[in-house]
Amino acid sequence: MKKKLLSIALTAVMAASLLAGCGGSGASGSSSSGDTFKIGVIGPLTGGAAAYGTAVQYSAQIAVDEINAAGGINGKQVELKAEDDELDAQKSVNAYNSLKDWGMDMLVGCVTSACSIAVSEETKNDNMFQLTPSGSALDCVKYDNVFRVCFSDPAQGAASAQYIGQNGIASKVGVIYDSSDVYSSGIYQTFAQEAANQGFEIVSAEAFTADSKTDFSVQIQKAKDAGAELVFLPIYYTEASLILQQANTMGYKPIFFGCDGLDGILGVENFDTSLAEGAMLLTPFAADATDELTQSFVKSFEAKYEITPNQFGADAYDAIYAIKAAAEKENVTPSMSVTEIGDAMKKGMTEISIDGLTSTGMTWDASGEPTKEPKAVVIKDGAYVSAQ
Amino acid sequence: MLKKKMLSRNSKGRFTTYGIVIAAWIIMEIFMRAGLMSSHLEGLLVPMTYYAIVAVALNLCVGILGELSLGHAGFMCVGAFSSALFSLVTDGVMPDGVRFLIALVIGVIVSAIVGFLIGIPVLRLNGDYLAIVTLAFGEIIKNIINAMYLGVDSKGVHISFESQMALNMEPEGKTLINGAMGVTGTPHDANFTIAVILLLLALVVVQNFIDSRDGRAVMSIRDNRIAAESIGIPVTKYKMLAFTISAAIAGMAGVIFSHNIATLQSTSQYFGYNVSIMILVYVVLGGIGSIRGSVIAAVILYLLPELLRGLNKYRMLIYSVVLIAVMIINWAPKAIEKRTAFFDSIRKGMKRNGTA
Numbered sequence: 001m002k003k004k005l006l007s008i009a010l011t012a013v014m015a016a017s018l019l020a021g022c023g024g025s026g027a028s029g030s031s032s033s034g035d036t037f038k039i040g041v042i043g044p045l046t047g048g049a050a051a052y053g054t055a056v057q058y059s060a061q062i063a064v065d066e067i068n069a070a071g072g073i074n075g076k077q078v079e080l081k082a083e084d085d086e087l088d089a090q091k092s093v094n095a096y097n098s099l100k101d102w103g104m105d106m107l108v109g110c111v112t113s114a115c116s117i118a119v120s121e122e123t124k125n126d127n128m129f130q131l132t133p134s135g136s137a138l139d140c141v142k143y144d145n146v147f148r149v150c151f152s153d154p155a156q157g158a159a160s161a162q163y164i165g166q167n168g169i170a171s172k173v174g175v176i177y178d179s180s181d182v183y184s185s186g187i188y189q190t191f192a193q194e195a196a197n198q199g200f201e202i203v204s205a206e207a208f209t210a211d212s213k214t215d216f217s218v219q220i221q222k223a224k225d226a227g228a229e230l231v232f233l234p235i236y237y238t239e240a241s242l243i244l245q246q247a248n249t250m251g252y253k254p255i256f257f258g259c260d261g262l263d264g265i266l267g268v269e270n271f272d273t274s275l276a277e278g279a280m281l282l283t284p285f286a287a288d289a290t291d292e293l294t295q296s297f298v299k300s301f302e303a304k305y306e307i308t309p310n311q312f313g314a315d316a317y318d319a320i321y322a323i324k325a326a327a328e329k330e331n332v333t334p335s336m337s338v339t340e341i342g343d344a345m346k347k348g349m350t351e352i353s354i355d356g357l358t359s360t361g362m363t364w365d366a367s368g369e370p371t372k373e374p375k376a377v378v379i380k381d382g383a384y385v386s387a388q
Numbered sequence: 389m390l391k392k393k394m395l396s397r398n399s400k401g402r403f404t405t406y407g408i409v410i411a412a413w414i415i416m417e418i419f420m421r422a423g424l425m426s427s428h429l430e431g432l433l434v435p436m437t438y439y440a441i442v443a444v445a446l447n448l449c450v451g452i453l454g455e456l457s458l459g460h461a462g463f464m465c466v467g468a469f470s471s472a473l474f475s476l477v478t479d480g481v482m483p484d485g486v487r488f489l490i491a492l493v494i495g496v497i498v499s500a501i502v503g504f505l506i507g508i509p510v511l512r513l514n515g516d517y518l519a520i521v522t523l524a525f526g527e528i529i530k531n532i533i534n535a536m537y538l539g540v541d542s543k544g545v546h547i548s549f550e551s552q553m554a555l556n557m558e559p560e561g562k563t564l565i566n567g568a569m570g571v572t573g574t575p576h577d578a579n580f581t582i583a584v585i586l587l588l589l590a591l592v593v594v595q596n597f598i599d600s601r602d603g604r605a606v607m608s609i610r611d612n613r614i615a616a617e618s619i620g621i622p623v624t625k626y627k628m629l630a631f632t633i634s635a636a637i638a639g640m641a642g643v644i645f646s647h648n649i650a651t652l653q654s655t656s657q658y659f660g661y662n663v664s665i666m667i668l669v670y671v672v673l674g675g676i677g678s679i680r681g682s683v684i685a686a687v688i689l690y691l692l693p694e695l696l697r698g699l700n701k702y703r704m705l706i707y708s709v710v711l712i713a714v715m716i717i718n719w720a721p722k723a724i725e726k727r728t729a730f731f732d733s734i735r736k737g738m739k740r741n742g743t744a
Binding site: 046083084086087088089090091093094095096097098100101114117118120121137139179180181182185186188189192193205209210 | 426427428429430431432435531534535551552553567568569570572573576648649650651653655656657658694697704
């Protein structure tokens with residue numbers, strides 16, 4: 001009996017210490033205190049997708065440092081805090097709640113689609129302004145308080161099909177995509193729908209899954225046998241580099257065409273970049289573009305973090321500047337409550353036009369979708385060059 | 389006399405467990421109502437509770453039935469998806485409470501059926517073999533749902549394993565499961581109170597089962613299968629019974645899972661074998677066969693990495709170190725020896741004070 005009492009007592013002590021540990025920080029987050037803007041970032045900072053999350057975190061930090069050095073937003077300094085979601089929707093919501101306790105005014109996140117959708121349910125209830133840099137699934141911007149910087153998956157698939165059709169690049173197209181990935185299958189769906197209107201034929205559509213992404217010889221052979229002149233790869237660059245290598249050993253040399261996920265293929269270790277010669281991709285950002293803004297961003301990023309930024313980072317950088325522009329348009333101050341900021345930002349976002357890393361003259365409408373130009377890039381002599 | 393004493397001791401232990409859960413619920417509710425709780429902790433309460441439920445379910449399988457299952461995340465997945473589908477289809481048709489109740493029943497029944505069907509071949513095996521096969525079935529469930537496209541329009545239900553276009557739906561048709569993208573837009577029906585009620589339900593079912601005639605039969609199979617068979621206990625029947633109940637309760641946890649978050653995807657980070665192993669860790673650290681231990685371990689081990697958020701990248705490292713430390717302190721023979729000696733000395737000290 002004593003032992004039992006002791007165990008109950010210990011449990012009670014433990015429960016109490018848990019509460020004491022985190023109850024202190026807490027008046028339910030709705031009051032945005034202080035004299036600084038607090039912007040939260042949520043993304044996968046650890047695990048397999050950490051490259052995307054950290055790129056967003058670092059790039060947002062660079063943008064915030066620049067803004068602070070130039071006097072802040074409406075004269076107020078900006079604070080940034082990033083929380084890890086491990087690519088897990090439930091953990092993403094936990095991260096959101098913990099940022100709310102910190103006193104977050106606005107959210108830049110989440111980095112990935114599923115997490116972004118899950119968190120948007122919460123931000124809708126709080127009327128918290130949410131700007132996802134790279135959540136590309138259609139449902140990410142379902143609510144009026146959520147905006148995005150990147151293209152949506154359908155927009156990328158349709159734009160790719162239109163580009164191939166209108167420029168008459170190929171009449172027989174093969175597709176290799178990752179059926180277990182939201183991004184990849186989302187692009188493929190709209191690509192296939194749009195292909196019917198564009199006068200080219202999809203002769204083979206072969207899938208792989210996250211569990212079997214090292215050997216692509218079957219998929220490549222099918223595309224080859226079907227006589228595809230162009231292979232569309234709506235996948236990330238790691239798998240794409242393997243496909244290019246394996247196609248080369250099989251003596252198959254079609255045009256390879258990808259979306260923004262292919263950005264970074266030249267940086268894959270031990271990858272013979274001559275294999276990627278002539279590959280095309282639709283991407284909003286290329287780290288070796290020659291415009292001044294990209295160059296200064298890439299330079300400060302490389303100086304600070306010793307890696308080359310990818311398009312996720314570029315989206316996040318633009319997201320911070322979009323927030324700055326919208327906040328200045330509507331005279332948002334940190335002393336306003338979260339909902340007041342949310343309402344003002346919703347209005348402000350539709351009134352601004354941003355010249356950013358991912359596009360010039362970006363505008364948003366109330367649906368949350370950006371209007372921007374997709375850029376087609378060709379790999380020539382081991383570098384990304386704008387097509388046309 | 390002896391029997392009566394034994395029974396009362398058992399039921400006393402049972403009510404202590406219920407008491408702890410109810411007390412925890414009351415404390416949390418008070419803190420929440422008073423606005424003293426951080427929204428971070430508030431958001432953790434429901435996941436913490438459904439992991440406690442699934443840990444109880446797995447403990448029935450591992451601790452009472454004595455068979456190692458590595459597929460419980462799969463049953464959770466079945467419960468989550470079947471109930472989410474129902475809620476999605478009937479959203480707006482009936483009142484929220486009724487809808488959730490029916491969704492709960494559907495989730496539990498469907499995962500019980502799946503558990504039963506899987507149990508037929510699986511429970512013919514023993515030990516390691518059974519563990520591997522349940523692991524495989526868990527992965528199969530996850531992958532089938534991950535590859536499935538399901539839509540509904542005026543002509544009825546369409547299923548495809550190829551792509552969304554292959555559903556051949558009318559333009560106004562509604563896609564319910566969109567392959568890897570899973571289910572989005574499940575109504576947010578679950579809350580902490582509902583989760584705690586379901587945890588209590590799971591506890592009542594499991595503890596009563598253990599104390600029942602059927603439960604004793606199951607434990608006799610665990611302790612000595614041949615002896616149990618020799619006195620005429622139908623081994624297969626009782627194994628199926630315990631396994632199915634365990635699957636049904638895991639499905640119940642899945643129902644709470646899917647109704648607590650708007651996106652539901654059948655991917656490894658939610659329903660893969662690593663999740664099954666995580667649940668097994670809760671059971672093992674809480675003490676195999678100890679239902680109360682499972683609940684406490686699930687709560688602490690789910691909260692720990694979240695409360696360590698402040699330590700950023702080091703938190704998963706610290707979490708692993710804590711796992712090892714808890715394992716040693718709880719179960720190493722020397723540690724147990726030291727611990728009993730320590731508690732005995734305290735007890736003696738207390739007694740001496742009491743008499744003096």
